[in-house]
Amino acid sequence: MKLNSVLILCFMLLGNWQLGTAAKSNEPTQINFTQTMPTEGNLILGVFKDGQLGPQGQAIDKASDGALSHAIQAADFEAKTKTTHLITAPMGSGLDQILLVGLGDRDETKTKLQWQDIGGHAIQKAVSLFKTSPVMVADVAELDNRAEITANIAFGAQIGSYYFDKYYTDKKRHKHQQSLSFFTESLAQTRDHFKQELEPVAKGLWYTRNIANEPANVIYPESFVAQWRAHFKGMDNIKIKVLDEKDMLKKGMGAIYGVGQGSQRPPRMMIVEYMGGTNNEAPVVLVGKGITFDTGGISIKGSKNMWNMKFDMAGAAATMGTVYALAGREAKVNVVGIAALAENMPGSKAQRPGDVVTSMSGKTIQIRSTDAEGRLVLADGMYYGDVTYDPTIMVDLATLTGSASRALGRDYGALFTRHDDLVPDFIEAGKASGDEVWQLPLNKNHFKAIENNVADVMNSGPDAPGASAGAAFVGTFVRETTPWVHLDIAGVAWGDKTTPSKGSPGATAFGVRLLNQYIKNNFE
Ligand code: BES
Numbered sequence: 076m077k078l079n080s081v082l083i084l085c086f087m088l089l090g091n092w093q094l095g096t097a098a099k100s101n102e103p104t105q106i107n108f109t110q111t112m113p114t115e116g117n118l119i120l121g122v123f124k125d126g127q128l129g130p131q132g133q134a135i136d137k138a139s140d141g142a143l144s145h146a147i148q149a150a151d152f153e154a155k156t157k158t159t160h161l162i163t164a165p166m167g168s169g170l171d172q173i174l175l176v177g178l179g180d181r182d183e184t185k186t187k188l189q190w191q192d193i194g195g196h197a198i199q200k201a202v203s204l205f206k207t208s209p210v211m212v213a214d215v216a217e218l219d220n221r222a223e224i225t226a227n228i229a230f231g232a233q234i235g236s237y238y239f240d241k242y243y244t245d246k247k248r249h250k251h252q253q254s255l256s257f258f259t260e261s262l263a264q265t266r267d268h269f270k271q272e273l274e275p276v277a278k279g280l281w282y283t284r285n286i287a288n289e290p291a292n293v294i295y296p297e298s299f300v301a302q303w304r305a306h307f308k309g310m311d312n313i314k315i316k317v318l319d320e321k322d323m324l325k326k327g328m329g330a331i332y333g334v335g336q337g338s339q340r341p342p343r344m345m346i347v348e349y350m351g352g353t354n355n356e357a358p359v360v361l362v363g364k365g366i367t368f369d370t371g372g373i374s375i376k377g378s379k380n381m382w383n384m385k386f387d388m389a390g391a392a393a394t395m396g397t398v399y400a401l402a403g404r405e406a407k408v409n410v411v412g413i414a415a416l417a418e419n420m421p422g423s424k425a426q427r428p429g430d431v432v433t434s435m436s437g438k439t440i441q442i443r444s445t446d447a448e449g450r451l452v453l454a455d456g457m458y459y460g461d462v463t464y465d466p467t468i469m470v471d472l473a474t475l476t477g478s479a480s481r482a483l484g485r486d487y488g489a490l491f492t493r494h495d496d497l498v499p500d501f502i503e504a505g506k507a508s509g510d511e512v513w514q515l516p517l518n519k520n521h522f523k524a525i526e527n528n529v530a531d532v533m534n535s536g537p538d539a540p541g542a543s544a545g546a547a548f549v550g551t552f553v554r555e556t557t558p559w560v561h562l563d564i565a566g567v568a569w570g571d572k573t574t575p576s577k578g579s580p581g582a583t584a585f586g587v588r589l590l591n592q593y594i595k596n597n598f599e
């Protein structure tokens with residue numbers, strides 16, 4: 076080949092590569108740290124409320140004869156957290172524009188989450204203002220834990236820079252950044268902390284969001300398994316087992332099998348073991364509802380918001396995302412993630428209201444509504460997890476009921492348990508991580524409400540509050556001696572607004588940060 080044709084081919088490949096990556100995948104924003112102050116392009120600069128610039132701000136100010144501090148004063152920029160102000164960079168600095176970012180009070184009491192939110196908010200603002208990626212300079216050199224602070228700002232920025240814009244063919248609409256850079260005075264410390272503790276969680280969140288955002292013609296039980304398999308590839312201590320519909324029949328998993336029956340896409344159960352702890356330590360078992368699309372089945376849903384039911388596998392995705400995060404940071408804990416996957420369709424083979432199915436536990440279930448399908452796939456997933464692993468604790472994550480979402484809105488995931496002593500640790504982990512939870516009741520009446528005169532139980536409890544009846548149903552398939560927490564995330568797994576830490580509208584990956592934090596606090 077002649078040199079010019081090689082060059083043309085290279086350009087074509089380059090062009091295609093950019094287009095190709097935009098259309099096919101949505102990779103986590105790459106985070107870089109640098110010890111060199113930029114001398115061109117755009118800058119994000121942290122400023123505390125007292126107006127006293129940090130060392131890097133001071134240097135810019137000095138080099139520009141006080142132009143920076145003058146601009147801050149002239150604008151009356153108070154530097155409260157989550158406020159920003161854009162200024163033209165002082166002459167001579169070589170820079171184009173500086174986005175001032177409020178850091179609030181100069182104290183050491185801000186939580187990691189607050190620093191993360193500062194990073195997320197700053198980047199979202201910068202992405203909307205700048206055409207090229209800026210360098211962020213938190214300018215916190217005087218604070219003792221500056222490396223950890225900068226790493227947390229970068230983490231917040233990384234998850235805040237999530238945009239699901241891969242399907243836009245118009246490049247001008249793309250907000251996704253290839254990479255972001257952060258200035259730090261302690262390069263090695265900042266980078267190590269970020270890589271070891273934070274980036275694996277950010278990536279777990281990222282992949283969880285990607286999978287929950289994908290439409291159901293892209294993510295169905297088999298492709299869910301394939302995508303997570305690809306993400307887990309090359310990670311140590313990971314073992315993956317997948318049950319197909321034949322395995323389900325053999326194991327007597329009639330509940331998940333029944334849900335999958337109405338669809339061309341066969342059901343799957345994906346089991347990922349991460350054994351980072353000691354050999355004979357009982358694992359934490361996480362089970363996620365993985366309905367890749369919920370039409371309601373024969374008890375079909377209304378059409379208005381049905382499109383949104385592509386995210387009905389958010390619990391299963393967050394389960395996998397959590398295992399990914401733990402394995403990525405080499406957490407010293409044994410964890411098993413189980414994704415109970417099926418597509419709930421009203422095909423000609425679909426199960427009907429009134430049908431009776433036998434679950435793996437041996438308990439029989441009368442189907443009252445085929446739209447209460449999440450609890451059915453969980454019944455087999457949770458029972459399997461309970462008897463296979465004898466867990467130290469079992470947590471299930473599910474977009475289970477509209478009722479939980481109506482009760483707690485978008486602010487809290489709904490927590491249910493028979494073991495009230497577990498609640499404070501979950502509330503604490505929620506506050507620290509940003510995935511907050513609130514307890515709703517689960518009592519004997521809720522178990523009573525799902526008793527049935529044809530089968531052992533039925534899959535809805537018309538006389539009980541919906542979320543509690545759902546919790547009682549899934550709890551029926553976990554031994555009472557197993558510490559167990561049910562998280563109904565129907566209201567929080569999806570967001571309509573951009574927030575610093577939950578990112579742009581769409582899947583929030585609720586559960587990944589909560590469970591990562593809970594496990595870190597209680598098991599590592
Ligand atoms: N996936 C839905 C719950 C849901 C609704 C999640 C809205 C997010 C937003 C679930 O499978 C469902 O249909 N639940 C029914 C249960 C009822 C039939 C007992 C519900 O909540 O109405």
Ligand code: MN
Nearest residue numbers: 369446447448
């Ligand atoms: Mn449903």
Ligand code: ZN
Nearest residue numbers: 366369387449
């Ligand atoms: Zn559902």
